[in-house]
Every structure is written in structure tokens, then in C-alpha cells.
Amino acid sequence: MTPSDDPAAVPPRGQRVRDTIAQLRERILGGEWPVGGRIPTEPQLVAALGVGRNTVREAVRALAHAGVLECRQGSGTYVVSTDELAPVVARRLTDDRTAEVVEVRRAFEVEAARLAALRxxxxxxxxxxxxxxxxxxxxxxxxxxxFVEADAALHTAVVAAAHNRMLAELYASVGTALRRTIATAMGDTLEPERHVDHARLVAAIRAGDPERAAVEAGAFLEPPPGA
Incomplete structure (x- = not known):
């Protein structure tokens, strides 16, 4: 009997799930799947990790519950954190606090734009x-x-260009709140007067002008009227 034929050589299900969680965490911490990025599909994970679908599914579900991953309907599963601090921030912003979310976004995005212009x-x-x-x-x-997804993706790309891992993790943690504030600003339809041109922001980053980039990033992040 070979080791693979020996039932004792096969770890129990709970252990397989824990081992799979550890492997997923290792790849995330190692930067193979960066914060804000999408992880491979379930079949790809099954092939890469050598475990069954149910094991992969449970491991992904556990990491999503821990706030490390986020499953987005119709889009895939994304890395939103590498530690437990960012999920705490995310939970803090789950309430309807639009003005606070905008202020947090401003703090993150203005500095991210400044750093992106430099780096x-x-x-x-x-x-x-x-x-x-x-x-x-x-x-x-x-x-x-x-549009909400595309707008959020652009802001995430600006943060990524800042090359500050902690900033990227914290920013990813407010992803749901970020999308909510964008959707609130847009309303039910995309009206011309609500369009904000982000070309100047990208141009400032390209030009390596940190002050102008910071100004452009903050220009459209004002608290809602009456907030």
C-alpha cells in the first residue's frame, strides 16, 4: 500500500480546510494576490492547491468572513486585507454615514494621489x-x-500607484462604503451635470506634480450639502 492509498495519510476534512486557508493566506501575504486584486477562480484554486472544491469553498468563505477576501456577485473574489485591522475599519463604516465616509476617502485619496505623483x-x-x-x-x-465599479477601480488604481501597502489595505477595507458613496452621488441615472472629469488627476500624476495631484484628488471629495 502506498502512502496515498493509506487512509491515515489523508488529513481529516477540518485539517485540510485549515491547511488550505494557510496556503491562501501565504499567497496573499507574499504579494501573489495583492490587496484590491482578484484571486483565481474556484476551479483554478482546486488545480493549484490540489484539494477538492468543497475544501476551497470553505477556505474562501472563512477568509471572507474574516474580512480578508470579499466575494462580489458576478465579478469574482477579491483581496481586501492582509490583516485584521482593515476589516475593523470596514465594519465601522457599514452604517449610513455618508459624510464620514467621504471624509475618510478624502484623507486616503488626497495623500494617495500625492504619493502616486512621486512614485x-x-x-x-x-x-x-x-x-x-x-x-x-x-x-x-x-x-x-x-460606472460605480469603473469609478471605484480608477480610484483604487491611484492608491495602488502610491506604493504604500498599508494605505492600500486600509483603502480596500472601505471598498463597499466607497461604492455606496459613488452610487449615492450618481443617483438612479447618469446625469451630465454629475459627471466629474478625472483626466486632470491622472495628468497630474503623470506629470509628477504631487501638489496638483493632491488638489485634483480633493476637489471632488466634498461632504454632501447639509452634512
Missing amino acids: RTPDDLAALDDALAAREAAWRGGRVDE
């Missing part, structure tokens, strides 16, 4: 161009939900 790489600039183009295409398409 951006050619790959970052390409990602920003792609995200800006996708945002404008989503606006022209007229679907609020698609």
Missing part, C-alpha cells in the same frame, strides 16, 4: 490610463452600476 511607474501609468478609459466608457454606456 508612479510606467506600469502604474498604463493602469491609470486603462482605468480612466474604462470609466469614461462606462459613463457613456449609461449604467449606474457599471
